[in-house]
Amino acid sequence: MKKHIKNLKYIVLVMLISLTSCLDDSLPNIGDLPDFTNPTPFYNVEDVSTSEFDCNDVEISANYDFNFQAGSNLAVNGTQYQWSVSPSEGVTFINKDLPILEQGIRGELATVVALEDAIAKLEFKLPCEPNPAKVDVLEAQIAGLKVDLQAANDNLSETTLQNVANLEAQIAALPAASLQNRELIFSFPKPDVYTVSLTVTDDLGKSETTEKLITVNQAVPTIPVPEIGEASFEDGSLFDGSGDGRDSWRSPSSSRWGSVFQINTDSNGRGEGNDLPHGVQAAKFPADGTRTGYQEIALTPGATYVLTYFTTFDGLNTFGDLTVSIVSTNANSLDEARLAANTIASRTDNNVGRVDNVFKKHALTFEAGTNESAIILITNTGVESRIDAFEIIVKQ
Template structure:
């Protein structure tokens, strides 16, 4: 750009000028290797932190309920490790079978910052805390029929007698006369496919020679001819050294598919007494 100063005189115009060069400098922004922040943006001072807890459902152990413990996050993506996924905050997932699964939670905020947390969970059927109950195991609780309630099965034989001497503990015991026409029988609830030991104390007259048999039957039996086929385990007891001294006995067994078993005891030829039944899971 030029600036021209003009002066006039009487003879006309005399150009006297001086040129002033004005330099305009235009500065453009250059890329120095970073993006400038957007207008009104603020730094992500509290980025997401992904975390979760979990517990099986009370109704079905294959269903796992997840609790989201993430912080500073608004959006969630769950990978349950079995091909299923969810965007719920606190989801549940039902697995097809038992096993170990790696669950991954991706938590993010509205600025697009993410946090990832993974944990391997074991989906297994919980052990059932169950103890079988034998009713009146020491024959000391008097019911409607003289201490014998819960120990009768008239389809298989006559009901046991009750004796007060000798006994093991505390005051009464079951007695089978030598005729062998009475039986003790009680149906109890057990866990399937579980090992148990049934313990007891017994004594027998010193003569004549005979046998006291304690058996475990699979389920309820009402036909005497079906007893042998229903027997899971049994023990023949023959200690006749002292009629006044009780000795320990036991029978171990596995319940198989049964959820009920029957304690069944009988005798042959010799008067026998039995007391203090107890069942223990092995």
């Protein structure tokens, strides 16, 4: 019996040694099985195009740039990358590090860049501004900013200038982008549909290819955000520093549209105990509903907008509401503005469940349709109501 047990132990020991040998890559002709798996390539692409249009929506420039980044499955080490594009005529390539270094320079010159951007925005408005008074104000603002810009340039430290020089030297030394780079930027010459393929070759010489259709769309002008005059009803907030907080909200005729609203002022601003969403003034509508707010704004046909604002009510024992409507300019009176045919969008909020004198934010989404302009109309009933801090954005 003892002999059989010894023989069994010997057999188990031999089996363990054999199994261990199979895992030892140093033994000749013994080891892992050859890897017959081809790489699985893929790539990510990001549209980083830029364009510039004048105030008449005429294209000044357009750069159709797309950032491509290659990859492969984790089980295979992709060591070589080869891109191709069709049609290839006019396609150029940009080193992926160039935008990063350029952004670094902007960061070093943050104050200078901010002033340059502010000047560019004002200069952009000048050619299409029909109001001579606004042109004078814009030109004065530009002149003042140019003085500030010169001072900012003069005050740049030696350290900042050296950092900028170092970044510029790195840009000058960047190697040209290659179709063998793992990541690079394709600069397409024009809108079109391009076939971009990627071949990945691993360290065993095995390769595989993937391709996608990349659609480059025509650059279009950015939809401008409408300007709301005295949006927070503050004194001196018009373009020339004037205004009593409601000058932009006066209707063409008080007999047809009602008298303009009153102003509620809190000299403490947003200090302790004050609930104004912005500044120190809000529009106040008495309980009798005889006051209105009327302002015409420019729209871009086909665009969708989101208008936001804050309301509050003084008194909760009596029902009261406040309505903000977007009205067609075809309306010629308050009665016509209430017709469904002239109402583009409308929102009514009331004091049910509200907290006395606490502002609440609302949003009104509307489509411009074919309208190039529309009226923001504010009305109320029942109790004293207040409204503040209008903002409008283009819904993307």
